[in-house]
Amino acid sequence: MKTYKDALEYGKQRLLECEIEDANLDAWLLLEYVSGISRSWYFVHEDEEISENDIEEYQILIEQRGKHIPLQQLTKEAYFYGMKFFVNENVLIPRQDTEVLVEQVLSLSKEKENLKLLDMCTGSGCILLALLANLKQASGTGVDLSEKALEVAQRNSKELGIEVSWVQSDLFDKVSGSYDIIVSNPPYIETSVIEGLMDEVKLYEPRMALDGTEDGLFFYREITMQAGKYLKNNGILAFEIGYNQGKAVSEFMKENGYKEVQVLQDLAGLDRVVTGRIEKEEQHV
Incomplete structure (x- = not known):
């Protein structure tokens, strides 16, 4: 998992596996929260490398959301x-x-x-x-x-x-x-x-x-x-x-x-x- 695109795909897949109702949206919102990026920025830079700190924090939040902890409590x-x-x-x-x-x-x-x-x-x-x-x-x-x-x-x-x-x-x-x-x-x-x-x-x-x-x-x-x-x-x-x-x-x-x-x-x-x-x-x- 190196790029923003890789991270987002990981988040979507993991939340789908955990049967989160709005898996795709929540995966995006958590990535946005962690990295501070916008949708418009992402579509231009999705293949750029994401920092290790952001990856680590994102994985933790995705796992917590996968346990059905509400998104708003995470952010x-x-x-x-x-x-x-x-x-x-x-x-x-x-x-x-x-x-x-x-x-x-x-x-x-x-x-x-x-x-x-x-x-x-x-x-x-x-x-x-x-x-x-x-x-x-x-x-x-x-x-x-x-x-x-x-x-x-x-x-x-x-x-x-x-x-x-x-x-x-x-x-x-x-x-x-x-x-x-x-x-x-x-x-x-x-x-x-x-x-x-x-x-x-x-x-x-x-x-x-x-x-x-x-x-x-x-x-x-x-x-x-x-x-x-x-x-x-x-x-x-x-x-x-x-x-x-x-x-x-x-x-x-x-x-x-x-x-x-x-x-x-x-x-x-x-x-x-x-x-x-x-x-x-x-x-x-």
């Missing part, structure tokens, strides 16, 4: 809503489907300024940071039970230059203040389903970010019941949901006094987001 980066985020084994890898949640919250926030946002179960912080990057003079609080997840979120906010208040808390236990918007992508996979997920997810992503308990709805019930105490009048609660949870979560919201409850679909036509607005009676002193 320590993931892209979400056009922004680059640091990720590791302590956070859920941002998914494109989640961008539907960001789009909907931004749509509901049009022409509003100085909004206060809270992101419950923030993980890497990608949802909150994407929202703050696209809202005028908004402020945000990110909440997670995992200290290690919050370390990742803090790193992302620092690297992106977006100021956020991060709180380690079991749901709302240590939350204070009132908010215009509460957004959440909580654990929502049924416990019994997790073992049937692809290895990249069930073996390498944090179980606490996946497991929604027996029916997958525990966190939706808890957050919906408590969120009203922390939302301002006409405040918005917005969830990412699993494809089969739209009816149940929208019912929870209606039962807890939310109006204008709607279920939105992702690009595949599957239920992905539920939003609602809460109206509070004015308190006269």
